[in-house]
Amino acid sequence: MTALTLAAPAAAAGHRGAGRRLLAQAQFANSVGDGAYLVASAFYFAKVVGLPPAQIGIGLTAGWAVGMVAGVPLGHLADRRGPRGVAVTLAVATAVAVASFALVRSFVPFLLVTCLYGIAQTGLSAARQALLAGLVPPAERTSARAMLQATLNGGLAAGAGLGGIALWLDTPAAYTALFALDAAGFLVAAALLLRLPALRPAGGAVPSGKLTVLRDRPYALVTLINAVLLFYMPLLSVIVPLWIAGRTSAPSWVVAALLLVNTGSVLAFQVRVARRVRTLREASASVRRAGLMMLAACAVFALSPYGWPYLLLGAALLVWGEMLLAAGAWEISFGLAPDDRQGQYQGFFGTGTAVARMLGPVALTALVLGGGTLGWLALGAMFAAAGAAMAPAVRWARRSASRSAERA
Template structure:
């Protein structure tokens, strides 16, 4: 082969690498754009609906719960739509739909419209997450998906922090115009994300006729359902720092109130610095299962240290550090498992189904964990940690079962 041909191949490889880097950069930019808006919304929305709209807290909680419940149901069919019609186009449409829902919140003045808009918001957000995961799977090589997903998670945390800071400014001002400005910012952030996603290459849809099995095959995939359930149990760590620990600090410790902010700073900062590094260690299903098992053990340790925080608030800082390590280990393992065990032509619906774990944790976690921890005290913390440990240990056999249902039995040796 001539030197010119070799040089041409080398240039082609570099061009492909440059294109891949550009696609990852666009994914990160889109993630950052809408996460800034999300951060502002999460900080201000409850106060806006209570103080400006005048909805009772019970109605706010019920409306948001119904919205996420509807969204969790819609995630699978919307993910399926992304598989069949093209992940990029569906992701862009759902980003625009999310922006429309946020704008609609600005005109809500009573409970019934609030519930309708909350359902639209939850549906668009859940479907967007599924479509974006399908888009990521379509433009990123399988061996790099977990690392890219980790980088996007770090970007998301950075955007949420920026948005939360802007939300804090709106809360300080406390005026209707300040809240409405933040809602408008959230809507614009999703429109910017949609425009950025349009710059990605289109992912070729898979026609239904060429895909064997039922339309929503994930609903009949029992091993994947078990994996999703295990992940949902592990995701109950999510309300700890935002709901449970602040209440625990107020009722059971003498720690100053600023410690809550310090715990959140430890969490977001650690994800920004270390999530990608941890994700690089995961190279296949065996590593992923091990990472989830380690996450369960670290979360158990975090719960034990949280229980000790009645003896000094320094234990809270140690526990928060342990919890974020468990969070990052879980994320890296769960991403690899969710992508690796989903058929390439059904990534959208499988990611939509796997993502229901987040909705379940958001809906049920605050009530369940508040009752368990604040009602049970030290015993409640220990029981919660034991649940995390057991769920983490259960992931390996569940992943092995799922793998064996997809491959020849002899291939199961790869996981042993």
């Protein structure tokens, strides 16, 4: 029995399309503000709040670390209480955290708010995934998740444009307006999520306090491999810009062009890529190809001192690997998770994102900027090895799940 069922089962088919639209609208509402936040927040914390870079880094790292720990219990809460209510609450909590950023003027309040932000964002992601699992049939979840990812990227791109305007104005009022926009986006998202059909856990399906995902070693390995591959995330936002500034003669506008290649490609092709992934075998193959594509991207980025067009080619290869990884990872994360524990399993799988955000910039700065061409090649080899390791890890997880089902 599926753990999450519609309160009125006969209405499931009628609500399915409306549910996807509402999820997409909610995703877009908060991603516009997030795009603006990602572009301009570091400048705000440094110029307006007056925090030194080390304190900004510590605060953001601590926030994602706390969020990583909170993701599983909040996902479990979504399984126990129903994901809609938990998602709405966490969307409101994120809005409160974002609005609070505009009020902080010293390190300790900044640290507290970043922790609230990390907890709310990570838990919201897990609850949304549980909502998707409850609203969409298993065969359609990967394509639906791809549609949401494309929507997310569209919102981030629009928000990044607004963030650019704030950077151009470079006034406290402009930065404060961005935080207000981001907070309003999460409140709109909460209102939209509240309109979704009610999902509730099947009676007694999820024992209170039983976080079975923490004892699922095969799923933990799959999550670890995905986390390694997610270290691509800070490449375009942190590593490549620093590489361009220190190792190439490329004009500064190339950074914006690389981000445009990334967001435009995801908008245009992510859903198409995801439609090709329908089984765990296809998902494992997609992740393997993603690792190879990322290896190729790293090799091309290493050539960029010889000509900045290599940067554009590298960005194109990287985003193709990103889309292959996303499609495979979504199918794997849903397909290996028990239906009655999607919240806690998605919360655990989502810790890979927090790890990449927390450790990626520091680790990759040392590896790539310190190692140069060899650093790029070592990073690419890591991606390729992780991609190749996914298929045997998924087979182990499937065998383990089959044995558990037989014992039950």
